[in-house]
Amino acid sequence: MGRNWQWSYTQGRIKRLKAEVAARQNGEPFDANQIPLHSYDGTMQSKFKRGWQSVCETDIQCRLNGHNTYQQVRQRLAKQFGERHE
Numbered sequence: 001m002g003r004n005w006q007w008s009y010t011q012g013r014i015k016r017l018k019a020e021v022a023a024r025q026n027g028e029p030f031d032a033n034q035i036p037l038h039s040y041d042g043t044m045q046s047k048f049k050r051g052w053q054s055v056c057e058t059d060i061q062c063r064l065n066g067h068n069t070y071q072q073v074r075q076r077l078a079k080q081f082g083e084r085h086e
Contacts, residue, residue, distance in 0.1 A: 008044045012051025013059075020055065021063045 015036065023030035032055075038048035062073055 005043065005047045008038060008047035009051035009054075011038060012048040012053075013055055014051075015048075016052045016055045017059060017063055020060050024060070024064060 015038075016032070020030055020032070022028075032052075035049050035052050037045070039045045058073075062069075065073075065076075
């Protein structure tokens with residue numbers, strides 16, 4: 001994968017997270033199926049779309065709760081529910 005392809009994928013994730021978080025904070029509806037135009041180049045748009053669609057509910061909740069990494073989420077859950085001993 002070329003660097004520009006990875007950049008488009010990353011931009012898809014960034015733009016989706018920003019749009020989704022802003023919509024939820026403002027109480028507005030959000031349609032994840034309305035993917036914005038990123039590039040007229042088909043490959044770049046495809047990578048952007050994949051990045052856009054790769055965002056899951058956990059990613060959104062992390063941003064809404066101020067947790068930027070899964071490690072922070074794990075620490076918060078461990079504090080809330082206690083450490084798991086396996």
